[in-house]
Amino acid sequence: MRVNNGFRSWIRIPAYLPHTLDILFGDRAYGVRILRRGKTYELRVNCEETNNECVGFEKGAVGIDFNHSTIDLSVTNSQGQLKATHTILCASLTSARKGKREWLIGNLAKEVVRFAKYWR
Numbered sequence: 507m508r509v510n511n512g513f514r515s516w517i518r519i520p521a522y523l524p525h526t527l528d529i530l531f532g533d534r535a536y537g538v539r540i541l542r543r544g545k546t547y548e549l550r551v552n553c554e555e556t557n558n559e560c561v562g563f564e565k566g567a568v569g570i571d572f573n574h575s576t577i578d579l580s581v582t583n584s585q586g587q588l589k590a591t592h593t594i595l596c597a598s599l600t601s602a603r604k605g606k607r608e609w610l611i612g613n614l615a616k617e618v619v620r621f622a623k624y625w626r
Contacts, residue, residue, distance in 0.1 A: 517547075568622045574600070577614060581625045592621055 536553040564584050571578040575597040581589045594617055599610050 565626065568625060570618065577618065579618065579621055590625065594618070 534553060536551055539550045539552070541548040541550065563582075563586075566581060566583045566589065569580045569582070571580075575595065577594040577596055579592040579594070581591075583589055594614060596610070596614055599607060599614070602610055
């Protein structure tokens, strides 16, 4: 890929795209972003995809509600009856530094997945 780096200055970036990514040659819309990270570059291609997976509620469902300072979870059985609720406090998330915030988000996501797997 050739990228304009300034006035009449070009750089060449090797770009790997999977062979299944045929949207670049079709008529569907897509977006391309080139990000510079120090001395390296990242290429990101965004597009919409259709999801044909069927989701069933034979085993029940877990509902997630994200609020400003909490994450609320609820579990229902296959008939839709409430089985359990759980609240995760995350008030420190909004005031944390970027690195710590990413660490906190990772830990909160693990806790949500752990709760969902428990009720599987």
